[in-house]
Amino acid sequence: MKQRKNICPSLSVLLVLFLALTVFAPSSYAGTLADAIAKTPQGIEKGMIDPDAQQGFLNIPGAPDVNLIWAFLWSVWVGWIFSTVGAFGGIMAGVGHITIFGLGDYAKSFKSTNPALNKLLTDSIRVSNQWMVGLSALISSINYYKMGRLVLPLGVALALGSVTGSILIPVITAGKIKLSSYIGYFGLCVFVIGGFLFYETTGRGQSKKKNARAAAKAFEEGRIKKLKNKEAVDESQHRVKIVEWSVSKVRFTFYGVEFGFKPVIPVIGGFFIAALASFLGIGGGFLFVPFLTSIAGLPMFLVAGTSALTVFVGMIVSIFSYMVIKGVAVYWSLIGVELFGIFVGSMIGPRTSGYIPDIWLKRLFVVLAIYVGIRYTSKGFLGYSIVPPF
Numbered sequence: 001m002k003q004r005k006n007i008c009p010s011l012s013v014l015l016v017l018f019l020a021l022t023v024f025a026p027s028s029y030a031g032t033l034a035d036a037i038a039k040t041p042q043g044i045e046k047g048m049i050d051p052d053a054q055q056g057f058l059n060i061p062g063a064p065d066v067n068l069i070w071a072f073l074w075s076v077w078v079g080w081i082f083s084t085v086g087a088f089g090g091i092m093a094g095v096g097h098i099t100i101f102g103l104g105d106y107a108k109s110f111k112s113t114n115p116a117l118n119k120l121l122t123d124s125i126r127v128s129n130q131w132m133v134g135l136s137a138l139i140s141s142i143n144y145y146k147m148g149r150l151v152l153p154l155g156v157a158l159a160l161g162s163v164t165g166s167i168l169i170p171v172i173t174a175g176k177i178k179l180s181s182y183i184g185y186f187g188l189c190v191f192v193i194g195g196f197l198f199y200e201t202t203g204r205g206q207s208k209k210k211n212a213r214a215a216a217k218a219f220e221e222g223r224i225k226k227l228k229n230k231e232a233v234d235e236s237q238h239r240v241k242i243v244e245w246s247v248s249k250v251r252f253t254f255y256g257v258e259f260g261f262k263p264v265i266p267v268i269g270g271f272f273i274a275a276l277a278s279f280l281g282i283g284g285g286f287l288f289v290p291f292l293t294s295i296a297g298l299p300m301f302l303v304a305g306t307s308a309l310t311v312f313v314g315m316i317v318s319i320f321s322y323m324v325i326k327g328v329a330v331y332w333s334l335i336g337v338e339l340f341g342i343f344v345g346s347m348i349g350p351r352t353s354g355y356i357p358d359i360w361l362k363r364l365f366v367v368l369a370i371y372v373g374i375r376y377t378s379k380g381f382l383g384y385s386i387v388p389p390f
Contacts, residue, residue, distance in 0.1 A: 023141040036117040047113035055171020060333050068332050072341040078132055079345025084353045085365050086307030087285030089133035091372055095127050123328045131335055132317030132342050137308040140342035144305025151302055153250045155309035157263045161270025166317035184380020191373025193286050198366045199286040203257040211257050216299035216358035218255035261296055274314045285311050
């Protein structure tokens with residue numbers, strides 16, 4: 001039990017050090033952004049900057065001025081969905097920044113008039129998404145660990161692999177990615193993963209996950225008993241319990257069902273997932289979730305917390321790489337409000353997810369994946385969305 005409590009101060013210390021490095025580190029972004037603005041044609045037409053217009057995003061004259069109330073409410077949703085299924089935090093943050101708040105169309109307007117400004121705005125959007133999902137991942141990790149629903153060795157193994165990928169991609173791609181390419185690949189990846197998870201909700205897909213189904217059923221029955229009889233069910237005996245932890249094999253139990261994996265597999269998987277997530281400017285949960293359900297064979301009740309821990313480590317490294325190494329900055333006036341909303345949503349999610357059946361958690365994931373995938377794939381590669389909002 002003592003070990004279970006020690007993860008909280010450890011994560012808190014790591015967060016404080018991270019904030020000190022990213023927020024107060026000198027950045028060349030302001031000068032680069034100022035140069036890009038100065039080189040942009042002046043005027044009121046699309047792709048131009050009106051110096052007399054009111055300042056908006058990143059203090060750029062004429063940029064979208066996001067309503068902070070809507071930003072807060074959307075962030076609560078982002079925090080809730082990520083902390084509930086262990087994914088879609090970065091994707092939903094991207095939907096907010098790119099579509100709802102209009103930052104995507106604004107950045108795209110400079111595609112011809114000033115490609116450099118287009119890329120700078122794209123980088124800022126990517127990092128803004130990661131700040132939101134990073135905080136949600138931190139809060140979710142702590143909550144799920146306290147609930148005994150986080151597989152620490154698996155999260156650590158994935159995180160170790162994710163560190164290299166989270167450093168490599170920002171260094172290679174910062175300042176080089178057009179918004180249209182970013183949106184298109186973003187949508188395509190989400191759509192493919194959504195289709196894969198849909199297969200896992202079918203009878204054939206479910207039949208291959210006997211251990212996960214058994215553990216999920218036991219967990220759900222315990223919750224139902226607690227609700228119907230209004231009695232205190234001792235869940236301390238059913239938490240994740242590590243049976244064996246070595247470099248070659250990890251075994252653990254959850255609700256009496258044993259699971260196992262070889263650490264080298266999640267280390268490799270973590271590298272490739274984090275590399276792609278860092279490129280897309282998201283947390284990577286939408287890739288970690290199918291990895292944890294399909295390859296590791298976990299029930300969804302364990303996936304959210306384990307995915308959150310991995311995403312948290314990847315976000316720290318990726319944000320540090322973007323902001324300190326490459327000098328990308330975010331619009332703190334907006335991010336500050338969004339992080340408050342993330343905190344609220346992320347505190348609610350772990351407490352409500354236990355009352356949603358395992359298969360419906362997966363189906364919620366699938367519905368969001370298919371919708372988001374279709375929308376951004378078509379918008380990125382066709383130039384318009386084939387599903388609303390158009």
